[in-house]
Amino acid sequence: MELKNKKLLQTGIFIDNKFTKSTDNSTFKVNNPANGKLVCTVANATEIDTNKAIHSAETAFKKWSTTNVLERSKILKKWYQLIIDNKDDLALLLTTEQGKPLNEALGEINYGASFVEWYAEECRRTYGETIPFSNNSKRLKTIQQPIGVVAAITPWNFPTAMITRKVAPAIAAGCTVVLKPAEDTPLSALALAQLALEAGLPKGVLSILPTTNYKDIGRILTTHPSIAKVSFTGSTTVGKLLMQQSASTLKKLSLELGGNAPCIIFDDAELDNAVKGAIATKYRNAGQTCVCANRILVQKSIYPTFLKKYTEAVEKLKVGNGIKKNSTIGPLINQEAIDKIKNLLTDALENGAKITLGGNQHKAGKLFFEPTIITNCTNEMQLSKEEIFGPVSSIFIFETEEEAIAMANDTEYGLAAYFFSENVNRVIRVSEKLEYGIIGINEGIISTAEAPFGGIKQSGFGKEGSFYGIEEYQITKYICIGNL
Numbered sequence: 001m002e003l004k005n006k007k008l009l010q011t012g013i014f015i016d017n018k019f020t021k022s023t024d025n026s027t028f029k030v031n032n033p034a035n036g037k038l039v040c041t042v043a044n045a046t047e048i049d050t051n052k053a054i055h056s057a058e059t060a061f062k063k064w065s066t067t068n069v070l071e072r073s074k075i076l077k078k079w080y081q082l083i084i085d086n087k088d089d090l091a092l093l094l095t096t097e098q099g100k101p102l103n104e105a106l107g108e109i110n111y112g113a114s115f116v117e118w119y120a121e122e123c124r125r126t127y128g129e130t131i132p133f134s135n136n137s138k139r140l141k142t143i144q145q146p147i148g149v150v151a152a153i154t155p156w157n158f159p160t161a162m163i164t165r166k167v168a169p170a171i172a173a174g175c176t177v178v179l180k181p182a183e184d185t186p187l188s189a190l191a192l193a194q195l196a197l198e199a200g201l202p203k204g205v206l207s208i209l210p211t212t213n214y215k216d217i218g219r220i221l222t223t224h225p226s227i228a229k230v231s232f233t234g235s236t237t238v239g240k241l242l243m244q245q246s247a248s249t250l251k252k253l254s255l256e257l258g259g260n261a262p263c264i265i266f267d268d269a270e271l272d273n274a275v276k277g278a279i280a281t282k283y284r285n286a287g288q289t290c291v292c293a294n295r296i297l298v299q300k301s302i303y304p305t306f307l308k309k310y311t312e313a314v315e316k317l318k319v320g321n322g323i324k325k326n327s328t329i330g331p332l333i334n335q336e337a338i339d340k341i342k343n344l345l346t347d348a349l350e351n352g353a354k355i356t357l358g359g360n361q362h363k364a365g366k367l368f369f370e371p372t373i374i375t376n377c378t379n380e381m382q383l384s385k386e387e388i389f390g391p392v393s394s395i396f397i398f399e400t401e402e403e404a405i406a407m408a409n410d411t412e413y414g415l416a417a418y419f420f421s422e423n424v425n426r427v428i429r430v431s432e433k434l435e436y437g438i439i440g441i442n443e444g445i446i447s448t449a450e451a452p453f454g455g456i457k458q459s460g461f462g463k464e465g466s467f468y469g470i471e472e473y474q475i476t477k478y479i480c481i482g483n484l
Ligand SMILES: NC(=O)C1=CN([C@@H]2O[C@H](COP(=O)(O)OP(=O)(O)OC[C@H]3O[C@@H](n4cnc5c(N)ncnc54)[C@H](OP(=O)(O)O)[C@@H]3O)[C@@H](O)[C@H]2O)C=CC1
Pocket: 153, 154, 155, 156, 157, 180, 181, 182, 183, 184, 211, 212, 214, 215, 217, 218, 219, 233, 234, 235, 236, 238, 239, 241, 256, 257, 258, 259, 289, 290, 387, 388, 389
């Protein structure tokens, strides 16, 4: 990996604006999922390092929380600009540790940077309120204040954007952050820290703890009395555990957890657009996103036509090392991801499903999987209940709108749902009945910094992005002035 800006390859723990070894000198390996080769070794943060980072964040909070919005905005804008100036290197780093095609990685860097830019602006508009009083001797108002030290835990599927989506609103609000990135993708996090340092972020405002000791460090982050808020993106199982652990000190939580997105193709859909949208949501990041279409529900009358068009489009996807220019599907993150897909496919086949495209590991390498289509799927199959997190389209058939809505809502998750229809009445009806936090209509790509991203049911709670995203890191303080 040849970076133009060599400073972006950082391998130390980031505390007090310095990259350091871990207190026990231990390290862990970061491998390239496309070929299994060692990229580098990274310092492995310990419990002592975690306590140091929390102490540093607590000290920094005293000053950072009193800075004015213009001071914070200026640093965030500079950070944004540095991310953009270094986007080619950051994308290369991301593809090397995570696997997604370079073009998509570049898209993620722009997307990640957009949260920094958005919150550099949005922090200037987090107004309090003047409340009309019902007693003439009193005046009532509210102010928005930073909640305190924030712990953030992020996943490997978006190693840059999931960090900026939490860190930018937190520091824009005046909070300080201790972040544990995913073990598979610490390099993007450390490169962001290097650029934050160059942007002039004071020491202690952001600490990064690359580690394999996720359980111990997770326990400290969720139980330490100095941490006021935990923001997590990842699996529902881990989200529930972090919530239990956080209960002892009643931390405020934002949990962005698993999804099981339905993508409904109605018979009045514009079919070419439906194919394009379904492919975009399904195969982005090789199917490894929490808002990926997990189940494609197709109305019976258009099923043969849709399947033909969809199959032709999926056949055009190019599996390969993300560094190669024409690759559109990179490797999956690790062997567990491959095993999970194989098990889900076996279960579906045993229960009557049929693979009509792909279904096997791809010759490009150990962690590559063929873009796959599996039909005759039903709600009894495991793949209808849990996240596939891979390049597999599971196709279900329905006959009526009511049936489609019932099938779509038949899950414990409630993050994103998509549907395709040109009928305006149906668009309104269905969008109101789907039990999801995000709805995409005639569109497969719904994420953007200006809009609130977040789920309901067991997909978690809290919003990221938009003006709601900064409120997650603030308290609303009510002030009553009396004796007038
Ligand atoms: N909502 C989403 O965007 C995501 C959903 N998932 C779902 O989860 C499945 C498993 O993926 P996986 O990466 O294992 O997801 P996890 O939920 O295990 O990991 C997400 C983050 O949480 C950390 N973590 C894991 N266990 C703990 C713990 N006990 N205390 C503190 N932090 C912890 C991980 O650290 P470490 O990296 O060291 O394990 C990582 O930083 C996927 O197949 C997918 O279905 C996964 C990623 C993102």
